[in-house]
Amino acid sequence: MIQTTEHKQRKAVSLISGGLDSMLATKAMLDQSIHVEGLNFYTGFCHSGHTSAIRNNRKAKPKRNDALWVAEQLGIKLHIIDIVDDYKDIVINPQYGYGKNLNPCLDCKVFMVKQAKDWMLENDFDFIITGEVIGQRPKSQRKIFMPIVAKKSGADDRLLRPLCAKNLEPTLPEREGWVDRDKLFDFSGRSRKPQFAMAKEHGIEDFAQPAGGCCVLTDANYTKKLYDLWEARGNRNYELDDIILLKIGRHIRPQEHYKLIIGREEGENNFLEGYRYAYTNMRSISHNSPLALIDGEVTAEEIAYCARIVARFTDGKHADNVTMQITSPSTGEWQLNVKPLAETDVKKEWYV
Amino acid sequence: MLKKNGMYKMSQINPMAEPAKILDARRLLCPMPVIRIQKQMKELQAGDILKVFCTDPGTLQDIPTWCRMYGHDILNTEESATEIIFFIQKSLA
Numbered sequence: 001m002i003q004t005t006e007h008k009q010r011k012a013v014s015l016i017s018g019g020l021d022s023m024l025a026t027k028a029m030l031d032q033s034i035h036v037e038g039l040n041f042y043t044g045f046c047h048s049g050h051t052s053a054i055r056n057n058r059k060a061k062p063k064r065n066d067a068l069w070v071a072e073q074l075g076i077k078l079h080i081i082d083i084v085d086d087y088k089d090i091v092i093n094p095q096y097g098y099g100k101n102l103n104p105c106l107d108c109k110v111f112m113v114k115q116a117k118d119w120m121l122e123n124d125f126d127f128i129i130t131g132e133v134i135g136q137r138p139k140s141q142r143k144i145f146m147p148i149v150a151k152k153s154g155a156d157d158r159l160l161r162p163l164c165a166k167n168l169e170p171t172l173p174e175r176e177g178w179v180d181r182d183k184l185f186d187f188s189g190r191s192r193k194p195q196f197a198m199a200k201e202h203g204i205e206d207f208a209q210p211a212g213g214c215c216v217l218t219d220a221n222y223t224k225k226l227y228d229l230w231e232a233r234g235n236r237n238y239e240l241d242d243i244i245l246l247k248i249g250r251h252i253r254p255q256e257h258y259k260l261i262i263g264r265e266e267g268e269n270n271f272l273e274g275y276r277y278a279y280t281n282m283r284s285i286s287h288n289s290p291l292a293l294i295d296g297e298v299t300a301e302e303i304a305y306c307a308r309i310v311a312r313f314t315d316g317k318h319a320d321n322v323t324m325q326i327t328s329p330s331t332g333e334w335q336l337n338v339k340p341l342a343e344t345d346v347k348k349e350w351y352v
Numbered sequence: 353m354l355k356k357n358g359m360y361k362m363s364q365i366n367p368m369a370e371p372a373k374i375l376d377a378r379r380l381l382c383p384m385p386v387i388r389i390q391k392q393m394k395e396l397q398a399g400d401i402l403k404v405f406c407t408d409p410g411t412l413q414d415i416p417t418w419c420r421m422y423g424h425d426i427l428n429t430e431e432s433a434t435e436i437i438f439f440i441q442k443s444l445a
């Protein structure tokens with residue numbers, strides 16, 4: 001049983017996604033003199049600025065982790081927690097099913113609030129806050145699911161949603177007077193106007209994606225690539241490198257048992273360099289060329305065929321002969337002179 | 353003396369101060385390098401230096417942000433076309 005003590009500095013742990021809502025919810029608590037520290041969970045599926053930064057490494061846009069940035073703006077500490085392994089079961093076997101794509105939003109919310117509750121108990125904090133708003137999200141933020149998240153996570157009435165608290169039953173922090181319910185909010189629905197108004201009021205002009213939607217599992221293209229990976233392997237497991245690589249490059253699967261990951265520009269090629277130790281890889285040494293990895297077990301004939309495909313993506317795509325340098329972690333390096341496949345021979349259905 | 357970007361020159365690092373630990377965070381996308389540093393820092397003594405190898409260009413933003421948050425000093429950053437190396441000194445506080 002959780003014990004309470006009067007007259008002490010109350011401490012809240014805030015789930016910081018890097019979006020505006022969790023930023024505002026945290027600000028609301030700081031304004032009530034609550035000590036707040038942030039938690040951010042790394043699932044491997046976060047689409048922070050870095051994935052695009054890798055692809056567009058010359059762009060001026062800040063290449064930052066939004067959760068870290070938000071925490072610094074708020075003047076709070078952020079604890080980033082790696083939940084990659086534990087999160088697999090949420091992705092693979094969600095109790096409440098998926099959203100439109102492979103997004104297990106409700107299970108994810110329960111899981112993260114439970115993690116926050118455990119952290120709260122371990123670190124002698126008093127309650128948990130989130131930036132949830134009733135009706136903001138079609139599934140995980142429906143009013144009927146809010147009590148489910150509180151109950152299933154074990155957070156119960158120590159889970160406070162400052163932005164929509166007035167639309168919900170008073171929680172322990174409100175009943176005990178740790179926070180003033182009158183200074184909380186009654187936001188609801190999909191409109192972002194109240195959040196934008198509140199941000200303006202607090203002088204917050206720079207914030208990440210409007211609703212904190214940073215999960216690539218909500219993305220149809222990413223979902224397609226993850227399904228493809230599972231189908232090709234015959235099971236629904238994955239490793240961190242697998243799900244990272246799904247964010248990078250063109251993915252071309254000429255046959256069920258292997259695919260090519262081809263860098264689309266310099267930033268991606270540099271990033272893929274780091275995987276050369278683990279994958280058979282190739283690039284042209286006669287023409288400007290992307291780096292390509294082969295994911296899967298392949299024969300020498302298939303490697304030669306891959307070389308013709310990759311040559312298609314070099315500056316020598318119209319040449320009669322392109323020299324490809326192949327490197328295999330197990331068999332070393334060699335060169336192949338190939339004729340690039342014709343554009344029409346790189347079939348559209350190969351693109352994952 | 354700090355440079356205006358908040359980092360020390362390499363020549364200002366005590367040449368005797370070898371990194372207490374070396375962390376390979378290459379191929380990891382943020383926030384994984386920060387998570388690994390976070391974990392490693394718990395095992396170091398105040399004043400120890402951690403040398404970190406990264407490839408994610410986002411680390412140039414995030415590692416200094418995280419260090420400011422916890423009071424750790426970035427003594428130096430070395431950048432090449434494919435790699436970024438940080439020298440981080442654990443907070444003396």
